[in-house]
Each structure stands twice: as C-alpha cells, then as structure tokens.
Amino acid sequence: MSITSDLIRGHTETIILAHLMTKDSYGYEINKSIQDKTDNQYELKEATLYSAFRRLEQSGYILSYWGDETTGARRRYYTITPQGRKAYEDNKRDWEEAKRLIDKLI
C-alpha cells in the first residue's frame, strides 16, 4: 500500500482538480469523496491536501472563497479556473499516455 500511496501522491493535484471539475467543494468533502471512490483504501493527509491547495492557488488553477454557513464553522470553498480546467485535461492526457506505456513495460 505504501508504494501505491507514493504513486498516487504524485497525482494529488490532478485528483483535486478532477473533483472540482464537477462542482465547487471544500477540504473535507474532497477527502471524503476520495475515500468513498476508493472504498476506504485511500485517504489524503490534511497536510498533503492543504499544501496541494496552496500550490494550485499559486499556479492560478483554483480560487478560494469563504462560505456563509449559518451554523458551525465557516468553510473555505475552492473553485476551478479555466487554466485549472486546461491543466486537468493536460494532466489526464499525460496520465493516459504513461499508463499505456507502463502497461506495455510491466
């Protein structure tokens, strides 16, 4: 599992972008959906998740805004930018290419 985690970690940012392609979201929701989609086999550490958010923000791929929750703590939502959508498409294409080559090699 640890090697798998390392492999996946390299794609953290693309995974986040993939989630934001469908709708705006916040940290816990994104992590929960990752858990659900992988049948609880994979979950991001908070530190990894927020470092990725900061990097994506700096690259201009996502923007953040504070929600106006009436009850409980405020949530910080993230939304994908047009550059972010393009980066997602590019990364996905790169991944498909790598997957095709690796499948041939191992």
Added chain:
Amino acid sequence: MDDKLRDRVEALFEEAPQTKKASELKEELISNLTEKYNDLVANGRTSEEAYNSVIAGIGDIDELIRGLKHSSPFDQEKELISRKKTALVVSASVGLYIFSVIVLIVCTELLRLDDILSIVLFLFTITIPTCLLIYHFMAQPSYKKEEDTLVEEFKEWNQNSKYKKELYQSINSIMWTLVTVIYLLVSFIFGIWAFSWIIFIIGAVLQQIIHLIFSLSNRKE
C-alpha cells in the same frame, strides 16, 4: 471535544508566523477536522477513537507551515523586472522634462514664435512625463510587505492612504495645468478671450467631481 481539537491545531501552528494567511489556514483546518470528527462519531466511533483518528490523519504539517514562511523565488524575479521598469520610466521622464525646456528655447529664440504659443507648447510637453510618472506609480503597489504579518498589513494600509492623498493632489495639478493650456490655446487661436475664461469654472466643477470620486472610493474600503 471541539475545544480539544482546536487546542491541538493551535499547538501545531505555534511555530507559524502570525499572519492572515496562517489564521485562515488554521480556521479552514479546524472547520474541516471538526466535520470529520462529527462524522466519525455519528458512524458509531467513541469520541476517543474519533479524536485519535482525526489527529493521525493530519500528517506532517511542517511542510504547510514552511509554505507560509517563505515567499517563492518567483517574487524576487518579478521585483527585479519592476525595478528596471521604474528606472526606465523615471529616466525617460527626466529626459522629457529637459526636452521641454529645449522646446521653449527653440520656440522663442529660433522659431520666433509668439510668447503665449511657446508657453503653451512648453506646458504641453511637461504634461507627458508627468502623466507617465503618475501612471507608472499608480499601476504598481507602493509598499512591499517584508513579512506577511498584521503589523506589515497595517503599514501597507497606512502607506496606501497617504499615497491616495498624493495621487489626488497630482491629478489636480495636472488638471489645472491642462486647463491653463487649453485656455491659452483656444483663446489665442480663436481670439475668444471674452468667453474662454469659462473654462476655469468648468475646471472647478471637475475638481469637485474628482474629490467626490476619491471620497466615495475611500468609503467603499
């Protein structure tokens, strides 16, 4: 149990700089961790188990805190470019100021143009570098934050309001110079000295409008 989580996150952020970014990150983290904790408890975990699981899930927070401390090397590159641009604009403007005096001398001594026309041309040449300087300094932030702390943020705010006052004064002086230029030009060319003084009243109205725009934009902040 909420407090226990909050205390834990506060402790993690002890090393972090006291900035707006850091406190926002802290708030974001606490809100998401609390929701995760509540979910775990709702799914039948004991509060102790849920707390441990949430804390274990945070991972190595040092990377995040390091990210709050350092600005990227990208910023330094940008700063160098903007410094070069400033040098270019300032030297071009000084050159144009000197050139405007040459224009005056050439007009009066060599071309033997009318005095008023020469002064009009002189003033007109002066407005170009003045506009250039004002545009340049308006387009870039005047105060570079050394650290992302609250004190620096206050300094920035302070500097910006002072800068606004200066901007208002320079816009005013440009406007009055232009009004004078137009007054002399129109009066001289069309010979309508009897009516052209009305432009000074229009100038006064314009000044009030500029004043209004500035006080409205101040209130918005």
